[in-house]
Amino acid sequence: MLVPVLQWQDAFRWVRDRNYGDMPTPIRWVFPPIMKEQLGYYGLELHDDSMQATEGLSFTRGGVIVVDQNHEAQVDDYVVIADEGGKGKPLFRQIISDGKDLFLRPRNPMYPIRPVTDGHVALGVVVGQVLDLTSGE
Secondary structure: OOEEEEOHHHHHHHHHHOOHHHOOOOOEEEOOOOOOOOOOEEEEEOOOOOOOOOOOOOOOOOOEEEEEOOOOOOOOOEEEEEEHHHOOOOEEEEEEEEOOEEEEEOOOOOOOOEEOOOOEEEEEEEEEEEOOOOOOO
């Protein structure tokens, strides 16, 4: 099973419309980690180091995150999230809880933690990462 790697700006429309006949043109296709065979997965290439940690779980710039748009986000999940209407670029963050309030936490402490607002829309839960260790350049 191959997963399409989309442009970040196409993620909101893809999840909103779920029109496989009018899918945005993928950058490329990747073989995902082992997962259920179903529709609803897409990939996004990481362009910054906001989710790269100094220790523990880390997501590397240049890697591709695999997103399951059918999985409902829960506290502690890693998610792709957009503002309502998809006006801004989607973010990849971890949802954390501080009492009743939810926040979007990056793994890199150099980036700010942001509150989850009513205007945020989850575009899916990150279920894997694909790294290409062959340097073509």
